[in-house]
Amino acid sequence: MDTKAVFTTLYSVCEENATFFSGGAKGSQGDAARRLVDVMNLIQEHTRSLEPVICGFASVYHHFDFDPHIPANGYRSLVKVVRCCILHIIQKGRYITANRRSIFFRATHNAGEMEAYCNALCQLRALLYLAQRMLHDNKHGNLFFQDESGLSESFVREYSTMHKGCFYGRCLGFQFTPAIRPCLQTIAIGLVAFGENYRRHQSGIGVAASSFFTSGKYAIDPELRGAEFERITQNLDVHFWKTFWNITETEVLSSLASMTSAQVKVNRALSVPPVPFDLPLAGNHRASVTIPPPSAHIGTAPIQMRLISYDLREGQDSETLLSLSRSEGGAISLSLGLKTKRIPSSPCLLIHFHGGGFVAQTSKSHEPYLKSWSQDLGVPILSVDYSLAPEAPFPRALEECFYAYCWALRNHHLLGWTGEKVCLVGDSAGGNLSVTTSMRAAAFGVRMPDGIVAVYPATLLTAYASPSRLLTLMDPLLPLSVLSRCLSAYTGRCVCTQVEKVSTLSLVRKDTALLFRDLRQGASNWIHSLLDSNRASPSPTTAGKAPLGHSREFPLGFEPLRTEQPAEMRMKSSPVVKDPFCSPLLAPDSMLKGLPPVHIVACALDPMLDDSVMFAKRLRSIDQPVTLCVVDDLPHGFLSLLQLSRETREAANICMERIRTVFTQVDTPPEPRKHRKLERTDRCVSASSGDTGPLIVCPMEEVELTAGKETRIVDGEVLVDVAAKNKTDADGIGP
Template sequence: HFDFDPHIPANGYRSLVKVVRCCLLHIIQKGRYITANRRSIFFRVAHNAGGMEAYCNALCQLRALLYLAQRMLHDNSYGNLFFQDESGLSESFVREYSSMHKGCFYGRCLGFQFTPAIRPCLQTIAIGLVAFGENYRRQQSGIGVAASSFFTSGKYAIDPELRGAEFERITQNLDVHFWKTFWNITETEVLSSLASMTSTQVKVNRALSVPPVPFDLPLAANHRASVTIAPPSAHIGTAPIQMRLIPYDLREGQDSEALLSLSRSEGGAISLSLGLKAKRLPSSPCLLIHFHGGGFVAQTSKSHEPYLKSWSQDLGVPILSVDYSLAPEAPFPRALEECFYAYCWALRNHHLLGWTGEKVCLAGDSAGGNLCVTTSMRLAAFGVRMPDGIVAAYPATLLTAYASPSRLLTLMDPLLPLSVLSKCLSAYAGNEPQTETQVEKVSTLSLVRRDTALLLRDFRQGASNWIHSLLDPNRASASPSTAAEAPPGATGIPPAVSDTVRKSISEASISSPHADPPVPSETSEFPTRKLSVKSQTC
């Protein structure tokens, strides 16, 4: 049914049937294990019952997807993956997705449809994601978020159901700025330096900043005619285009003064390895231009350096990776304009890149794969020379919630669920806010610090009132609970404010036992709010 080959299941209907089959096999295997070991003294009843329940819940959700797949097969013409007239099927698809209980796919069942060797890796990513999400708005610095996530990750490793519920809450509720922050963890200085030390060592790794200057290129069909390539200007105006040149060997032109004038410093060495004079090789007949992935919203060429260095060594060609501007600050078509300009600039300045200008290939993954395709379409529209090859790894080409077999599989994707994909595409289309909504960061430590200050203030005022009562004979006969009956403002805190603080803290603790109570603001108004970090969809 429309797969590449009967023996190579792809994103067709057979893949969905295989997922259902894997779930049934897990249920059968778990049932046989329970039957054979239920009388053993080492048999864990709760653990095995929870596993069986989790896979049965997953099977119930897969039943709904099978119904949609059956409807697509029935309504669509034979041999077509997409509909000419879908009759509202995409709306049914989105409605079914919003009503699904997706947490079961990220708990005990996480990655059940894949080979067992990859499941520990998926579990580690999921645990890190939910721990990061719990501490995302509580810490000011990235180091604080990472440290807090490390200490809170244990409970998600022990409790798969809690991990699944939190995974669903995060993917449904947190905006694109969270995913930008999470995916950019690999951009931090510590991790990037570690990756650089453990990856292949290249002779040149140079970050370039190309000024936005218009220039002319000859047309592919008529070299006597030319077209003017204007610098990118959408949304954020003209600005230098950032690139990274990674050749394994030093080649002609890569140490020229013209290229060095375009180099930008990254706080480290940008030139030859170990400071030694490297042998200069002739220019390469091929060039690989790379567009990185990251959902159009995150990462740079720095995150992709390890495999780009290996590619440069294995292929023996220089690689030019483009650091295009990211959404939501720079939505479509800014990234496309910069990739198009970078490609044309490379054609015009091939002598600076250690390339003869003979053959050029585009490569990219995910969002980068999309940019490979769209850049080629733009080149064809301008009549400029087309690339000799395109390597688009899992490119984002279907950018709508259109009902298709591959879309059914995204409903349970362990790395990029449909809701996250939709947020990234909305940001790229310019439908997401450019700045993150600022919310008050709450932490248990800050709450304890403020409550302790209030308690010490009460003790100090109470002790002062007690001493005055001993020295003043007129107040000696007063009630022992003088401090409790003090007039408004005697403790330095208005009664309404104090009551509101205590009330808001108690209500938040009752309504959400796992959430920190709200921190009162510095002004005299303390809003009464209930904070809940648990999803209500489960």
């Protein structure tokens, strides 16, 4: 279905339903029927204005792709999200058409559904207008407006005042694959319930109990959930996010995750003393350089790491390594038996830097996919638990990651590694650290890694505007206000005051009286939540709108919905963000030319997609080996959602295959590899309905269509049978 057909279908569905309910037809239900008529007409109004804008983007956004075979950039993503929203409206409109005469038809519920998507469409219309200005003001082919005044400042100002709750209620995660939406909904309900009880002076178990009792009202009232989600993301500081994200580090949840992940022979937490040592120079092995221990901000301290190995290899049970083991939960983290067979050292080592916005999580919350990789790749993995911001801002994490990398080179015999090949891999913040650690290795003149695999990396930590960053308005995992707080913490500009941090299990040992007090208070909160659930939540359709002409960013006569609680967004950033070791996208060519082959795996719907696309372009422009693979329909952080769906598992396997490429083909381009059901991104219609797995944008020679279909390649184009071809878009979304 092409773009013209999508709009035509929408107009037809809305007009037909509006006519039915406005004519007083049998089955219409008073006020609900009038609401349905109004929302159908408003949807048509928004769509008529959007149609020429989308067609305009479709004619030019190919200029911003990495190459013709990888159609991905922020402009395409925005158009895809709008199309996805329209397809949802068509689907719900058709449901209304088919069921409106039934005695079981709930007109009020369906009116609420359509109003929610109408509000989302209104806000998406505003985002496309902002993207239009970016397209006009940016340099040709550049996705970032590299100035923190003007356009970037306007974007932050608009974000802080625009209503966002509609994207966190009924429409939560509508742009992602259906398999992942229940998980996102659970995270959102847990977040708002946790946020409601976060600042209360209770024991940890009391916070958990209260959150459990109060979560019910957010599950049954999506509008209330959306409003509370917006309040939390705009008002609570980085310490709240650190506490919430670290829930996965608790013993209960980590044990559950461990039970469902691969069982490994070695899973050992290490604490390496901060002592200087020498490493030979890469260009002259007779000379050496001293590697100093990390010292920024918090002084010298042991560097924390985790060694994971599916098999017990030589050196991994040595007395020297055992002396470096640290306890976890009162016991040494070992998975060894007396009769465990030791096998020879591996020629390859994977060094991993975890994500978490530079402020949260450790290797423990990333164990599930690391264990799987260790089993499937047959290599040991060393994951670095670097110090976190805001207590340890830049460059502390980079210093520790570089020190850990050099320590692994020097002590390969302890890790079950021969010292031959090493790959750095990181996701999100860890992707940034994997690149900057390699840059630091080049600066010191020591051996470079054989390759880098950066998964949805952050390569530009400034407040520069880009089309993909407009997605922060609706992203449930990376709202702009949260992202900016994390980056401010990492760059040393965190001005939030330290609040009393509450951990769900940290105070479990409080006496019985406190426990019963907290449970009693939790039950009281639950009762109040039920009484409050009937309160009318603020409706986005009646949310305060600025007077017409309030903003110069939008055409006369249009204004997006505005929030009642504007976010406190500070535009001015620290000069640190422009440091090449902080924002590698801004590094001069001379620093990037020394990098090893870089393999980037990004997400088409990730607010940080443009970071990956532009960084890949930078590397290619200086003839550095680089590959870019873009996974569709999955959110930022899909590695942490590995076990939730087939789509996330397939995407994680792509990352693993990129690592395998580093280990097997260091000096030559990667061989074409095949994915199951990997097709072009222009299959967004079928993807939105859940017919396919994740859509992977890879070079065409790497694409394998569904088994059993005839394929052939003509002039670089993959041709399929007529049935498959009819599923692709004809509006230029593909290359």
